[in-house]
Amino acid sequence: MRYMRYMLLDDYMPSKHMPLDRLASLLRNATIPYVPLEHMLLAWLLVFDYLFPFFLFPFFFSLF
Incomplete structure (x- = not known):
């Protein structure tokens, strides 16, 4: 109650x-069906497209 x-x-x-x-x-x-999924996929792609090389750069720098 x-x-x-x-x-x-x-x-x-x-x-x-x-x-x-x-x-x-x-x-x-x-x-909203299907639109947020596409938006999240695009955001994920953009984040990993731009930030992934910056995260990998120290690793490649430590190889040589």
């Missing part, structure tokens, strides 16, 4: 700590 009372009061006083099921429902409703 206490959780239901907080759920009813949540429209007037949103709590600082959001319950996990409400956070999951927000994330589920905010998900």
Whole structure:
């Protein structure tokens, strides 16, 4: 009953700590199918395209 009372009061006083099921429902409703996957793949590709040589450069420098 206490959780239901907080759920009813949540429209007037949103709590600082959001319950996990409400956070999951927000994330589920905010998900656009297929576009974020493509965006994440592009971001991953860009990050590894630009940062991977900088991470490998000290390794190659230590070989010689």
